[in-house]
Amino acid sequence: MTTYLAFLxxxxxxxxRKFPKDDIVAAVEGLGWTDVRTHINTGNVRFDCPLRSRAKVEAALEQAFAERAGFEVPTIVLTPAELREVAERAEAFGHDGAHYVSFLKQEPSPEVVRRVEELSSAEAVAKVGGRAVHLMLDTAYHQTRLGNATVEKHLGVATNRNLTVVRTLVEKWC
Known part of the structure; x- marks a missing residue:
């Protein structure tokens, strides 16, 4: 069994777009996967499953979630080691303002990384590392032009968590 972390x-x-934690757990357990846990009601799920392919895990979850929720739920899966690496990279940046992480389905090409990082300004900096985009802000998240919508425009499906949630999940699940 492999442990995965899914971000809805x-x-x-x-x-x-209501999808309560209990329904998320039921959908994952319905796949026969075990040790299912959630953290807050924003779509953070830990589980063990026999599949080795991240793409197959994501596809199975997305199908199960769509059937249970009645709408599509894009899902991004990481291993605990990958999440730990994201948190370590965030610490290395040493940013004192707001810090968000957008998780990506696919690792972007160097050219796309360059384009996204060039969108940075004095108030909002983007740094891409693997399948994570670190958004370090000195302004309110909903007032910046460099948010998850911009990340998705350039890099495809992404889901965003603040660094506090990322750190908490590392402590709990990694």
């Missing part, structure tokens, strides 16, 4: 995109936003 765009759930529990507004009235039409």
């Amino acid at each position: 995109r765009a759930i529990n936003l507004g009235a039409k």
Whole structure:
């Protein structure tokens, strides 16, 4: 069995995208996967499963979530080691302002990384490392032009967590 961490995109936003933790757990357990745990109601899930392919894990979860929730739930899967690496990279940046991480389905090409990082400004800096984009902000998240929507425009499906959640998940699950 391999342990994975799944990050669900765009759930529990507004009235039409409700997907409670208990339903998430039921969907994952319905796949026959074990040791399922969640953290807060924003789509953070830890589980063990026999699959070795991240793409197959994501596809199975997305199908199970769509059937259970009644809408598509893009899902990004990391190993505990990958999440730990994301947190370590964040610490190395040493940013004192708001810090968010957008997790990506695919690792971007160097050219796309360059384009995204060039969007940085004095108030908002993007640094890409593997399948994670670190957004370090000196302004409010909802006031910056360099947020998850911009990341998705250039890098495809992504889901965003603040660094506090990332650190907590590393402590709990890694």
